[in-house]
Amino acid sequence: xxxxxxxxxxxxxxxxxxxxxxxxxxxxxxxxxxxxxxxxxxxxxxxxxxxxxxxxxxxxxxxxxxxxxxxxxxxxxxxxxxxxxxxxxxxxxxxxxxxxxxxxxxxxxxxxxxxxxxxxxxxxxxxxxxxxxxxxxxxxxxxxxxxxxxxxxxxxxxxxxxxxxxxxxxxxxxxxxxxxxxxxxxxxxxxxxxxxxxxxxxxxxxxxxxxxxxxxxxxxxxxxxxxxxxxxxxxxxxxxxxxxxxxxxxxxxxxxxxxxxxxxxxxxxxxxxxxxxxxxxxxxxxxxxxxxxxx
Amino acid sequence: xxxxxxxxxxxxxxxxxxxxxxxxxxxxxxxxxxxxxxxxxxxxxxxxxxxxxxxxxxxxxxxxxxxxxxxxxxxxxxxxxxxxxxxxxxxxxxxxxxxxxxxxxxxxxxxxxxxxxxxxxxxxxxxxxxxxxxxxxxxxxxxxxxxxxxxxxxxxxxxxxxxxxxxxxxxxxxxxxxxxxxxxxxxxxxxxxxxxxxxxxxxxxxxxxxxxxxxxxxxxxxxxxxxxxxxxxxxxxxxxxxxxxxxxxxxxxxxxxxxxxxxxxxxxxxxxxxx
Numbered sequence: 001x002x003x004x005x006x007x008x009x010x011x012x013x014x015x016x017x018x019x020x021x022x023x024x025x026x027x028x029x030x031x032x033x034x035x036x037x038x039x040x041x042x043x044x045x046x047x048x049x050x051x052x053x054x055x056x057x058x059x060x061x062x063x064x065x066x067x068x069x070x071x072x073x074x075x076x077x078x079x080x081x082x083x084x085x086x087x088x089x090x091x092x093x094x095x096x097x098x099x100x101x102x103x104x105x106x107x108x109x110x111x112x113x114x115x116x117x118x119x120x121x122x123x124x125x126x127x128x129x130x131x132x133x134x135x136x137x138x139x140x141x142x143x144x145x146x147x148x149x150x151x152x153x154x155x156x157x158x159x160x161x162x163x164x165x166x167x168x169x170x171x172x173x174x175x176x177x178x179x180x181x182x183x184x185x186x187x188x189x190x191x192x193x194x195x196x197x198x199x200x201x202x203x204x205x206x207x208x209x210x211x212x213x214x215x216x217x218x219x220x221x222x223x224x225x226x227x228x229x230x231x232x233x234x235x236x237x238x239x240x241x242x243x244x245x246x247x248x249x250x251x252x253x254x255x256x257x258x259x260x261x262x263x264x265x266x267x268x269x270x271x272x273x274x275x276x277x278x279x280x281x282x283x284x285x286x287x288x289x290x291x292x293x294x295x
Numbered sequence: 296x297x298x299x300x301x302x303x304x305x306x307x308x309x310x311x312x313x314x315x316x317x318x319x320x321x322x323x324x325x326x327x328x329x330x331x332x333x334x335x336x337x338x339x340x341x342x343x344x345x346x347x348x349x350x351x352x353x354x355x356x357x358x359x360x361x362x363x364x365x366x367x368x369x370x371x372x373x374x375x376x377x378x379x380x381x382x383x384x385x386x387x388x389x390x391x392x393x394x395x396x397x398x399x400x401x402x403x404x405x406x407x408x409x410x411x412x413x414x415x416x417x418x419x420x421x422x423x424x425x426x427x428x429x430x431x432x433x434x435x436x437x438x439x440x441x442x443x444x445x446x447x448x449x450x451x452x453x454x455x456x457x458x459x460x461x462x463x464x465x466x467x468x469x470x471x472x473x474x475x476x477x478x479x480x481x482x483x484x485x486x487x488x489x490x491x492x493x494x495x496x497x498x499x500x501x502x503x504x505x506x507x508x509x510x511x512x513x514x515x516x517x518x519x520x521x522x523x524x525x526x527x528x529x530x531x532x533x534x535x536x537x538x539x540x541x542x543x544x545x546x547x548x549x550x551x552x553x554x555x556x557x558x559x560x561x562x563x564x565x566x567x568x569x570x
Contacts, residue, residue: 016389236527277416
């Protein structure tokens, strides 16, 4: 390659990258720097004076009962959603993968909630769960559970949101597992059959499950991140109630930052959130990089 | 390979049961949207409406709330975001994949870092910046944070890397400039990736609640989720027929698009899974 060509290439490359660099600076790096700076001040939107408070916001955060509760609720929510999201998604994918003529129908049925606007569907769920008008409540009464108000019972509301979250995410995971399943070479099953793995469970344990290892890890981490960011259903269905039982991290962050305008405090909260997400993403990147099968 | 009848029936039974749960809200939404108010509150439960009330419910949803405007806003915002995303991300990712220039490594590092930063993280400073510039409650405020798509850049870079260098070199010998190469050679070749990304982008921003909830206060700028929220609060008297009609209207564009272009949707979502 000649020198002028190299120079032309370098010029073109820099020119093409320039808008992207500018956007990264304006929409990612500058806001992050501002966020870190805000998190050590007592800034409130509209306030005249700003004071440096060092790490006071962070200290206040870990003494704040609302924040503690939102952290607990969020982890609880993740723990509710995760097993169903991963093993449910895998189970559905295994069953759907074996279908031929009906495969398209099941794909559509399970995937529909992923594309549907969650806010709109949450209003539908609210109606379905209505204590006197909703079909779910009617069904529960018919099954002998008596009158339950799933969204207004402090011991049930978070679990109910988790079930709706599961309803939304399971089709997404099914599609990921289906992609993983079609990537397993057929001859592996034949080889396993020669080794005596002929029954369904045998084939699953000796070929399918190990070969799906990376997909499973990936689905687990993505589902964790998605569940971690639960927000829409809280806004539409419970607004953090009853008795704070569905206050989640993002909902509390939204209230502090954009309703109460305690900007500095919310900035510190955001930094904690970012730390969690970066941790999860590093885990995710390491899983993808390794690209090994756990066979 | 053909297995027994019993396992197959069992599989269908499990899948059908699950499908019923998955589809129940959609069915209930549509059934209620054609049900007259007196039957919603009626003592006797009758799954199929006795009187067909779709015209009044859908007319109410269309006229009383702000849904047509919200859906138009949704379309404007989604297309505006997508246009800028593609214009910025395609050349940058081509440069990342095929051109040697100073700062390439750094740009790619920033892209990877950006992948783990959701909108909720820069939201606070971006909000302050927009407030300071007097730009809150504008289309620009709704769109601007998403002009940058590190995910799109990552996806397109992977795609461009597989593009044969020989073709590029031949085009250069023919006197094509890099600008022409990107838009007339590489972009058409990347159409499958662009289509998949477009699906992902439009679905994400049509449905987004967090950011519009923060920057929009006037109902003229409501996006579809804000529109349905506002409509629900005005219909607090409990006109569920109209509310469900509204929910159906807001969900319809994406659901119909999914039913028509099922493959593209599944590919778009799978690709997002592969990031």
